[in-house]
Amino acid sequence: xxxxxxxxxxxxxxxxxxxxxxxxxxxxxxxxxxxxxxxxxxxxxxxxxxxxxxxxxxxxxxxxxxxxxxxxxxxxxxxxxxxxxxxxxxxxxxxxxxxxxxxxxxxxxxxxxxxxxxxxxxxxxxxxxxxxxxxxxxxxxxxxxxxxxxxxxxxxxxxxxxxxxxxxxxxxxxxxxxxxxxxxxxxxxxxxxxxxxxxxxxxxxxxxxxxxxxxxxxxxxxxxxxxxxxxxxxxxxxxxxxxxxxxxxxxxxxxxxxxxxxxxxxxxxxxxxxxxxxxxxxxxxxxxxxxxxxxxxxxxxxxxxxxxxxxxxxxxxxx
Amino acid sequence: xxxxxxxxxxxxxxxxxxxxxxxxxxxxxxxxxxxxxxxxxxxxxxxxxxxxxxxxxxxxxxxxxxxxxxxxxxxxxxxxxxxxxxxxxxxxxxxxxxxxxxxxxxxxxxxxxxxxxxxxxxxxxxxxxxxxxxxxxxxxxxxxxxxxxxxxxxxxxxxxxxxxxxxxxxxxxxxxxxxxxxxxxxxxxxxxxxxxxxxxxxxxxxxxxxxxxxxxxxxxxxxxxxxxxxxxxxxxxxxxxxxxxxxxxxxxxxxxxxxxxxxxxxxxxxxxxxxxxxxxxxxxxxxxxxxxxxxxxxxxxxxxxxxxxxxxxxxxxxxxxxxxxxxxxxxxxxxxx
Amino acid sequence: xxxxxxxxxxxxxxxxxxxxxxxxxxxxxxxxxxxxxxxxxxxxxxxxxxxxxxxxxxxxxxxxxxxxxxxxxxxxxxxxxxxxxxxxxxxxxxxxxxxxxxxxxxxxxxxxxxxxxxxxxxxxxxxxxxxxxxxxxxxxxxxxxxxxxxxxxxxxxxxxxxxxxxxxxxxxxxxxxxxxxxxxxxxxxxxxxxxxxxxxxxxxxxxxxxxxxxxxxxxxxxxxxxxxxxxxxxxxxxxxxxxxxxxxxxxxxxxxxxxxx
Numbered sequence: 001x002x003x004x005x006x007x008x009x010x011x012x013x014x015x016x017x018x019x020x021x022x023x024x025x026x027x028x029x030x031x032x033x034x035x036x037x038x039x040x041x042x043x044x045x046x047x048x049x050x051x052x053x054x055x056x057x058x059x060x061x062x063x064x065x066x067x068x069x070x071x072x073x074x075x076x077x078x079x080x081x082x083x084x085x086x087x088x089x090x091x092x093x094x095x096x097x098x099x100x101x102x103x104x105x106x107x108x109x110x111x112x113x114x115x116x117x118x119x120x121x122x123x124x125x126x127x128x129x130x131x132x133x134x135x136x137x138x139x140x141x142x143x144x145x146x147x148x149x150x151x152x153x154x155x156x157x158x159x160x161x162x163x164x165x166x167x168x169x170x171x172x173x174x175x176x177x178x179x180x181x182x183x184x185x186x187x188x189x190x191x192x193x194x195x196x197x198x199x200x201x202x203x204x205x206x207x208x209x210x211x212x213x214x215x216x217x218x219x220x221x222x223x224x225x226x227x228x229x230x231x232x233x234x235x236x237x238x239x240x241x242x243x244x245x246x247x248x249x250x251x252x253x254x255x256x257x258x259x260x261x262x263x264x265x266x267x268x269x270x271x272x273x274x275x276x277x278x279x280x281x282x283x284x285x286x287x288x289x290x291x292x293x294x295x296x297x298x299x300x301x302x303x304x305x306x307x308x309x310x311x312x313x314x315x316x317x318x319x
Numbered sequence: 320x321x322x323x324x325x326x327x328x329x330x331x332x333x334x335x336x337x338x339x340x341x342x343x344x345x346x347x348x349x350x351x352x353x354x355x356x357x358x359x360x361x362x363x364x365x366x367x368x369x370x371x372x373x374x375x376x377x378x379x380x381x382x383x384x385x386x387x388x389x390x391x392x393x394x395x396x397x398x399x400x401x402x403x404x405x406x407x408x409x410x411x412x413x414x415x416x417x418x419x420x421x422x423x424x425x426x427x428x429x430x431x432x433x434x435x436x437x438x439x440x441x442x443x444x445x446x447x448x449x450x451x452x453x454x455x456x457x458x459x460x461x462x463x464x465x466x467x468x469x470x471x472x473x474x475x476x477x478x479x480x481x482x483x484x485x486x487x488x489x490x491x492x493x494x495x496x497x498x499x500x501x502x503x504x505x506x507x508x509x510x511x512x513x514x515x516x517x518x519x520x521x522x523x524x525x526x527x528x529x530x531x532x533x534x535x536x537x538x539x540x541x542x543x544x545x546x547x548x549x550x551x552x553x554x555x556x557x558x559x560x561x562x563x564x565x566x567x568x569x570x571x572x573x574x575x576x577x578x579x580x581x582x583x584x585x586x587x588x589x590x591x592x593x594x595x596x597x598x599x600x601x602x603x604x605x606x607x608x609x610x611x612x613x614x615x616x617x618x619x620x621x622x623x624x625x626x627x628x629x630x631x632x633x634x635x636x637x638x639x640x641x642x643x644x645x646x647x648x649x650x651x652x653x654x655x656x
Numbered sequence: 657x658x659x660x661x662x663x664x665x666x667x668x669x670x671x672x673x674x675x676x677x678x679x680x681x682x683x684x685x686x687x688x689x690x691x692x693x694x695x696x697x698x699x700x701x702x703x704x705x706x707x708x709x710x711x712x713x714x715x716x717x718x719x720x721x722x723x724x725x726x727x728x729x730x731x732x733x734x735x736x737x738x739x740x741x742x743x744x745x746x747x748x749x750x751x752x753x754x755x756x757x758x759x760x761x762x763x764x765x766x767x768x769x770x771x772x773x774x775x776x777x778x779x780x781x782x783x784x785x786x787x788x789x790x791x792x793x794x795x796x797x798x799x800x801x802x803x804x805x806x807x808x809x810x811x812x813x814x815x816x817x818x819x820x821x822x823x824x825x826x827x828x829x830x831x832x833x834x835x836x837x838x839x840x841x842x843x844x845x846x847x848x849x850x851x852x853x854x855x856x857x858x859x860x861x862x863x864x865x866x867x868x869x870x871x872x873x874x875x876x877x878x879x880x881x882x883x884x885x886x887x888x889x890x891x892x893x894x895x896x897x898x899x900x901x902x903x904x905x906x907x908x909x910x911x912x913x914x915x916x917x
Contacts (some may be wrong), residue, residue, distance in 0.1 A: 616775025
């Protein structure tokens with residue numbers, strides 16, 4: 001349903017921030033994008049939503065939703081796609097709601113414009129939708145302002161607004177990151193439930209592999225603007241093929257994923273514009289060899305895509 | 320006076336932050352009680368000013384041949400021999416019932432003169448505010464949407480230039496352009512609204528424009544600044560991602576949060592419109608309250624001066640109260656600072 | 657920008673002091689034969705409707721104009737800063753009264769009030785400028801209060817109080833140093849406003865009495881002869897606009913605040 005083919009994104013016209021990204025999300029499927037901040041996962045999903053930050057542009061490639069080419073849409077075209085076919089939730093839900101309107105009004109607006117409900121019916125429908133998102137006291141919440149609600153409540157409200165137009169695909173960009181662990185688990189449960197009940201496809205972005213592992217069938221690991229490994233989640237986790245994935249697994253809160261005191265991967269990713277022509281992870285890699293200085297093509301190993309010269313020969317530790 | 324109206328963000332206009340001394344009686348009651356107290360202060364000032372007058376009205380009216388006894392009798396007749404506070408309360412009490420005394424010279428009731436002239440100013444002020452909102456609003460929104468573009472720079476330049484010119488230059492400039500060069504509008508004079516909207520508009524549009532430009536410039540600047548800030552907020556991205564149309568995102572969402580400072584400017588701007596009216600009425604020869612004040616000042620006609628001042632203050636206070644209530648409505652409870 | 661503004665203001669200050677001496681002609685001397693004459697070497701800005709030299713009138717008028725503006729700002733400073741500080745340290749009652757008084761002053765339109773005051777107290781420049789100055793007071797009051805309010809809770813002021821420093825000493829040493837810079841910036845801004853007010857009043861025939869020259873007066877009289885000399889108002893208008901712009905630049909410039917500190 002969503003097809004991203006050979007996507008390249010540039011910053012300020014010449015710096016390439018995202019390179020050669022290809023991915024697909026089928027109906028009712030869920031794909032996770034993981035990586036450190038600045039790895040290009042958020043830019044990729046912003047490109048899918050058509051809200052790239054100023055100065056960032058698609059320089060090559062195609063994003064298609066069904067048979068609509070999203071990269072060719074004008075503003076009016078986007079307005080028909082967003083909210084109806086794609087929707088999104090983000091980190092820091094409070095900032096994504098208008099602070100001077102009640103959450104109910106914002107949900108009702110969405111129901112009216114995107115589902116065509118008449119004014120008189122929106123309130124009942126909105127309250128029902130809030131309840132379906134697991135919000136107790138929904139009628140009271142309807143009349144509250146964003147600053148009066150907790151982070152978990154806000155994220156549920158934002159999800160309600162997102163699914164109000166019955167979209168096919170929900171993009172969740174670090175949607176649970178700022179929440180405390182118990183609430184994070186509940187929101188992830190809600191996403192899973194929406195997927196099962198409504199056939200909603202998910203594109204879930206997180207820096208935490210454990211979060212992705214909870215919800216996603218497949219995972220794409222981003223490093224320095226490229227996908228370095230892409231395959232079924234359980235296989236990638238059990239048997240990583242790229243050294244960066246292995247490193248991520250070590251620092252992820254897998255198993256006990258409410259753990260907060262995570263290890264860190266030594267070193268830092270290369271700066272934008274300072275990418276080498278070879279493997280971009282080489283500097284921090286424990287398995288570095290001479291060959292790693294040369295350009296790395298994507299290869300297919302064990303039914304998954306990997307960007308590593310030594311993908312077939314390394315024995316890496318999974319979780 | 321644009322220079323003073325313009326920069327709530329500069330240190331000069333920074334409202335005194337008083338978290339440790341919260342003002343009591345906030346909200347609706349506060350919004351109504353404060354203007355009443357302020358009105359009492361303003362009226363006391365207005366009346367006190369009259370009491371400072373060096374010229375004795377009795378002597379002025381009676382002329383040079385008056386004997387001290389005549390003057391004393393006249394003083395008694397005007398009630399000028401009573402204690403100050405008694406005179407003030409008496410004056411205020413009469414004023415509140417619509418009696419502002421009589422002119423020393425024409426003996427026409429002050430209230431009659433003012434209420435004959437007031438409709439001119441009110442109609443003009445409404446048109447001026449409308450123009451200011453329309454011009455300033457669209458210029459500010461346009462500049463914010465095309466940030467750094469040609470329109471943005473033009474708005475900045477015109478707005479700051481307007482703030483450095485004496486207001487009468489702008490008014491006369493308009494006369495030169497539209498009356499002298501283009502010959503499309505009359506250079507002065509006035510026809511009341513009762514003669515129809517279009518004839519009135521022919522005479523009112525230039526003075527109203529002259530009055531509005533100052534405030535329009537301030538509104539444009541404030542709106543541009545706050546709208547640029549709001550358009551960078553996440554909730555705007557959120558609304559775009561929800562598939563709301565560009566117009567809805569701008570007018571229903573971003574503008575709602577950006578409009579506060581501009582509305583405040585409008586509130587501060589009301590005294591400036593009325594102050595500017597003195598100059599404008601003189602340029603365009605309009606029979607308004609400001610002309611009445613000028614004429615009263617030339618004759619040292621104390622009751623008439625006091626009356627016009629009191630009515631002006633009342634109009635300003637009414638407008639300020641309306642603006643404050645509008646601001647209260649715009650900002651949800653709990654987010655008010 | 658700041659240097660340019662400072663240079664412009666220095667020139668204005670010089671003219672304010674010595675403008676009358678520099679004037680090539682008597683600013684009051686009339687010459688009916690030369691009325692409304694275009695610029696010549698002898699009269700670089702031309703002559704007005706009475707044949708008076710506009711250049712000399714502008715030079716000689718600088719003093720009155722600037723003095724009037726400074727006078728009103730001085731009144732505003734006096735009536736604003738002192739009560740502003742008083743409102744912080746003299747207790748709730750004084751504070752309440754002062755706040756209401758400031759609110760009341762803010763409802764008065766500048767020009768209307770100045771006209772009313774001159775109408776009652778006599779039509780002189782001093783009366784007009786006291787009126788304008790009174791209306792500047794709220795501006796200074798608020799700035800002083802805002803700057804002082806932050807200080808009343810600052811720890812070092814508290815510490816000074818603990819060490820038994822007297823109130824007046826605290827005011828002098830600590831508060832003054834903090835309040836003064838913002839007050840200075842506000843004064844620059846208010847001076848610009850005062851210049852515009854003075855010229856508006858001159859236009860209305862209030863304050864300065866003819867034939868004494870002022871910038872606003874020259875401008876107002878030029879505007880009466882647009883048919884003969886459409887270019888004439890540009891000179892005094894530019895003079896006023898540039899001075900106000902220089903003051904605004906100074907007030908807006910962040911560097912000014914730093915230097916003042």
